[in-house]
Structures are given as structure tokens and as C-alpha cells.
Amino acid sequence: DAKTTQPNSMESNEEEPVHLPCNHSTISGTDYIHWYRQLPSQGPEYVIHGLTSNVNNRMASLAIAEDRKSSTLILHRATLRDAAVYYCILFYNQGGKLIFGQGTELSVKP
Amino acid sequence: NAGVTQTPKFQVLKTGQSMTLQCAQDMNHNSMYWYRQDPGMGLRLIYYSASEGTTDKGEVPNGYNVSRLNKREFSLRLESAAPSQTSVYFCASSERQGLYGYTFGSGTRLTVV
Numbered sequence: 001d002a003k004t005t006q007p008n009s010m011e012s013n014e015e016e017p018v019h020l021p022c023n024h025s026t027i028s029g030t031d032y033i034h035w036y037r038q039l040p041s042q043g044p045e046y047v048i049h050g051l052t053s054n055v056n057n058r059m060a061s062l063a064i065a066e067d068r069k070s071s072t073l074i075l076h077r078a079t080l081r082d083a084a085v086y087y088c089i090l091f092y093n094q095g096g097k098l099i100f101g102q103g104t105e106l107s108v109k110p
Numbered sequence: 111n112a113g114v115t116q117t118p119k120f121q122v123l124k125t126g127q128s129m130t131l132q133c134a135q136d137m138n139h140n141s142m143y144w145y146r147q148d149p150g151m152g153l154r155l156i157y158y159s160a161s162e163g164t165t166d167k168g169e170v171p172n173g174y175n176v177s178r179l180n181k182r183e184f185s186l187r188l189e190s191a192a193p194s195q196t197s198v199y200f201c202a203s204s205e206r207q208g209l210y211g212y213t214f215g216s217g218t219r220l221t222v223v
Binding site: 032046049098101 | 114
């Protein structure tokens with residue numbers, strides 16, 4: 001499984017945008033980019049995924065570099081409830097399994 | 111609410127005891143998974159079942175067995191618990207081989223003393 005690299009931790013202020021980076025220089029053409037988050041004492045929660053184009057949903061936006069070697073998860077207005085560990089995972093569509101790395105711990109200050 | 115249900119939520123075992131963690135999903139998903147999460151770590155895949163009747167090893171299968179009882183249920187068994195198996199265990203399920211995301215349960219916190 002291809003690897004991803006994320007910062008260990010990031011801080012944000014409430015109601016400001018947050019950009020969470022992820023590097024995946026060994027990504028293959030069949031790998032999707034998935035993001036999950038895990039709130040304290042809860043199971044992980046699916047956030048968003050994409051292949052080549054930028055994606056938006058009610059939770060976040062995913063910006064994918066043109067060469068697909070990096071991506072950024074964007075939370076448009078951080079709230080205190082967004083404090084969590086965010087995982088960027090490369091997912092092989094045909095029989096792939098989610099393999100978690102260390103993730104980025106996001107803290108949100110009021 | 112629809113989703114993945116895990117039982118029990120908490121369990122304390124003595125070294126050498128056995129137990130089965132239960133997982134059930136009501137979303138008609140084909141694939142199911144068991145993960146463990148140690149303090150301060152990411153999740154590690156123990157076993158998975160791509161479809162009813164099949165199971166495969168993940169990253170850390172030693173010391174565990176699984177049963178895909180039917181499409182809804184996927185159980186994880188510890189035959190002889192060890193302190194190293196103290197962890198939080200998460201079950202998950204997915205459709206379309208996970209492309210549209212996994213749904214996770216709320217976890218079972220297991221302590222082996």
C-alpha cells in the first residue's frame with residue numbers, strides 16, 4: 001500500500017478555514033485519496049474522497065494537486081467539534097483495504 | 111439509528127481467558143472489518159471479510175480468529191487473551207469495496223490483566 005505523510009499536529013482558530021496537507025508521492029493511478037477523522041473516544045468517520053478532481057461535500061472540500069502527489073483537506077469554518085485526528089489514506093479501489101497511518105491531530109481554539 | 115453495533119462496549123479479561131467480540135451491521139454491506147487501536151496510535155487491521163463466506167488476514171492477525179456468521183454479523187474471538195491485546199477494537203463495514211467509505215462502530219474497550 002502506498003504511503004502518506006501528514007504533519008503530526010496543527011492548530012486552528014474557531015470560525016477560520018483549516019487546510020490539512022497530505023503528501024503521497026508514490027500514489028498510483030488506481031489509488032483513491034480518502035480522508036477520515038476520529039473524534040475523541042469515537043470510531044473513525046468518513047469525510048471525503050477523490051481521484052483526480054477537486055471534491056466538495058457538506059463536511060469539507062478536497063483539493064488534489066495536478067500531479068496527484070499531494071492533497072489538502074479544507075474545512076471552511078472550523079468549529080470546536082472539528083477537533084479530531086484526521087487521516088489521509090490511499091485506497092486501491094479493487095479490493096483495497098483502509099490502512100491507517102498516524103494522522104494529524106487538529107486542535108481548535110475558541 | 112442504522113449503522114454498526116458492537117458488543118460489549120467494555121470488557122476486562124484475565125490473562126488466558128477467551129471471549130468473542132460481536133459486530134452487526136444493518137446497512138446490507140458486503141464487506142466487514144476488525145481493527146484495533148492502541149493508545150496514541152492509528153488503527154491497525156486485524157481481519158476482514160470481503161463478502162459473506164470469506165475472511166482474510168490483515169496487518170496484525172496473530173492471536174485472533176474471526177467468523178462471518180452471515181451478511182450482517184462478523185465476530186472476533188480471542189482464544190487465550192494476553193495483556194498485549196489490551197486495546198480498543200473497532201468493527202467497520204462497507205459497500206462497493208469501500209470506495210464510498212467505511213462505517214465504523216463505536217468500539218469495544220478491552221483490558222487484559
